[in-house]
Amino acid sequence: MTDTPILSVRNLTIDIPVGGGTLHAVRGIDFDLNRGETLCIVGESGSGKSLTSLALMGLLGKKISRRADRMEFDGIDLMKTSQRGMRKLRGLRMSMIFQEPMTSLNPAYTIGDQLAEALLLHKKVSREQARARAVELLEKVGITAAKSRLSQYPHQLSGGLRQRVMIAMALMCEPELIIADEPTTALDVTIQAQILRLLVDLQKELGMAMILITHDLGVVARVADKVAVMYAGELVETGPAADVFGAPAHPYTRGLLRCIPVPGKTERGAELGTIPGIVPSLVGEVSGCPFRTRCDHAVDACRQPIPLREQQAGRHSFRCVHPDGRAASPQEVPA
Amino acid sequence: MSDTPVLELRNVTKTYQVKQGMFATPKPLKAVNDVSLKIGRGEVLGLVGESGCGKSTLAKILLGLEQPTEGQVLVDGKEIGAQNRSELARRIQPIFQDPYSSLNPRKSIYDIISLPLRVHNVGDSASQEKAVREILDIVGLPARVMNTYPSQMSGGQRQRVAIARALIMKPEIVICDEPTSALDVSVQSQILNLLGELRREFGLTYLFISHNLAVVEHLANRVAVMYLGRIVEEASVEGLFDRRRHPYSDALLQSVLTPDPGMGVPDTHLGAAYPNPIDPPKGCHFHPRCAKAMPQCSQAAPLTVPTEDGRVECHLYGAQAPTA
């Protein structure tokens, strides 16, 4: 692809001061995202997925420090953009759907007012136009009797409806980049499928770029153009979805794919793969591969800095001491 | 397998009275609506259905945490009400969804796991400690965790503690309500393997509630599909996953996202008309969202029709079926 990416990130690092020192929550992340493309970030709980998206949106707490060699949105240096500039960008050109819908819906205002406000703040439209757009989007996200919902308050809606309202709100200004943090995790599988379909359709229709964060490998496979696998604050593998699922290179990615029962493939009741052990503490100095405490392929060199391995002209890359992600005498059971 | 089901529900209904406004008169909500189910010893019955359809209410009734408004619950053919409550608590134990909030943060792991023994006055302190050590070994935790606290453990370890607590009374039946949905997939698989192992080793019987259909397919041998308080289809795991009959079961299975890149997100053909449980649709409760609805579906509730390995509740089947 020749077009310049809408989002380009190099060496993003996030440190959080905590009781016992510094939590090195995100360490040196690189990725690019093109217009109209979907990047899925998948990984263990606590691996830094939400922090990464908050960093991009300029929404990290005051105490949290963020560094990067580059963090550009459509050529705009996000590291140098003021709070005010970020606020403007957030409403207008990039928006976020949060893990917990109640964090971004104000319980004191009606759905209609909140949706309209999202537009009125940033665009020169009348209140009527804003409300009409709100109804249009509520219908698009599959809410029936959309007009009558405008006068309702968030607590009067079920979780699934709230999540749809959140999505409608994020789309009010037709953003160029949307970041959705676990947008469907709390929902039923049927609604999840409906909402994901909707997001994908809208994204194609509007040519948006999307970052979708999820634990669910099924969601990733079905939605992603590119996949980024995070473990303990690092991106351990990135690549096109077909390659990451078809030829996973990093031992953690391979391990994850063995953990889930796959209908039609995994024998019912058979023993599933596991990744024994726990994520290391990221407080204090972190060195070497963070996965080494759980890795079947670990060798002494895994305590040293880990090289980035590139395949397919850099489209698919992973971090491991082994050029093909495997020790010479593998102890790993085949998938 | 003996003929008497270890657990049986006969026409169980649970009605809640809910108020919709501050001064409104309460209206009845049938969270569980005339449900009959049997679970044989050593079986894993998966219970699936969308949020709010009544799965947890059913689980609470089985655990004696809620009383059915109508109908009976039988354990080994004997009605629950007639049995001693603590006897029942010994035989049926729960494992809940959230290993973070279901463990008391101020109690040590030893206290948490041994609590049921102390409540039921089982053995002296020496034999209780022995029992805790044994159960920790079974769930794959080192004995040294006895003196630690939940905050010092990972999600998977906490869920193992919750399982140990459920198993220490040597129950015959374990009610699992979303036991792995709060866990990472890398941890989920350990817990699923453990549940499978325990079943094989101790002949445990499970009611397994989950939104994750791939997990249900993996672990269960029978599956019941619930919609608005009713069991609309029940079948063997093969029967349901390979030859589902009910249109809602079909929508549910359609929406399973297998990790196959490039396949896109399926269309469930389900309308978004989410039903109001206080005022459920007439006739078949599912008809406003059903792609196969026929005129009679909005008129009359479908009858339960037996199938080769279960039953289904839909006008497309049985004597009432349209002849095409």
Ligand SMILES: Nc1ncnc2c1ncn2[C@@H]1O[C@H](COP(=O)(O)OP(=O)(O)OP(=O)(O)O)[C@@H](O)[C@H]1O
């Ligand atoms: N404000 C904060 N103060 C202290 N620690 C924090 C803060 N925010 C996040 N962390 C820690 O940073 C790490 C990464 O958190 P993050 O929320 O990004 O994880 P995540 O990958 O989104 O996890 P999940 O899948 O559970 O949502 C975690 O260890 C978390 O506890």
Ligand SMILES: Nc1ncnc2c1ncn2[C@@H]1O[C@H](COP(=O)(O)OP(=O)(O)OP(=O)(O)O)[C@@H](O)[C@H]1O
């Ligand atoms: N104590 C209660 N009082 C009034 N209504 C209740 C009560 N408990 C549950 N309900 C209602 O009963 C219905 C069934 O709830 P239940 O918790 O059993 O659903 P569920 O299938 O477990 O859903 P989920 O998948 O979201 O856990 C819902 O409409 C719920 O709002």
Ligand code: SF4
């Ligand atoms: S082999 Fe070493 S570097 Fe590679 S994933 Fe395992 S621990 Fe990390």
Ligand code: SF4
């Ligand atoms: S009875 Fe009618 S509406 Fe109900 S599931 Fe069957 S076909 Fe659909």
Ligand SMILES: [Mg+2]
């Ligand atoms: Mg998160």
Ligand SMILES: [Mg+2]
């Ligand atoms: Mg429930």
